[in-house]
């Protein structure tokens with residue numbers, strides 16, 4: 648199979664990163680988690696005590712921070728200014744704040760530049776919210792991965808539970824809905840299905856089922 652550029656977009660908890668990582672591993676491609684980049688910017692904004700509403704300062708920080716996504720043996724390590732923040736960026740607190748940071752034009756510009764460079768000449772699976780629509784509009788394969796909000800909340804609850812965070816399912820569902828709304832309604836690069844993206848609904852699919860569906864699409868299109 649030639650070196651494809653595969654874009655996977657969708658709302659929180661649809662299984663994008665899990666599925667995208669497996670697809671990348673099976674194809675021997677690089678996996679790029681763009682959500683982790685916005686999470687890293689959010690984490691550093693907090694660390695540096697920059698007010699979240701100070702768009703100019705946050706953007707400047709985003710341009711100058713040293714953000715590294717190291718993908719090795721199926722795992723992504725996220726480093727900010729040399730510090731490993733892979734775990735720190737996955738807390739419920741960061742999840743709550745990230746849509747506010749992700750709607751800042753300067754932050755998106757800074758990330759867009761890095762993301763396009765990373766996609767390079769292909770052989771990549773990139774996941775996020777705006778990959779098929781804005782970041783890589785010429786991607787060879789565009790997938791819009793979604794699932795019902797109830798199922799997404801349940802998955803996130805399970806994942807958080809496994810990592811030692813105890814939260815009510817209803818609270819997670821409310822937070823996921825709020826994040827979807829913020830991501831879909833923002834002015835710049837909102838979350839939406841690209842006209843040429845293929846919808847994969849994982850509500851009733853296992854991880855393996857979703858992976859197979861995407862790999863079949865790749866085979867058909869390559």
Ligand code: C5P
Nearest residue numbers: 659681682683685745746749775776777
């Ligand atoms: O994918 P993940 O849930 O880690 O993304 C965290 C947040 O980062 C999203 O809710 C969204 O606000 C933002 N994001 C974005 N554009 C992307 C990827 C993520 O705005 N391409």
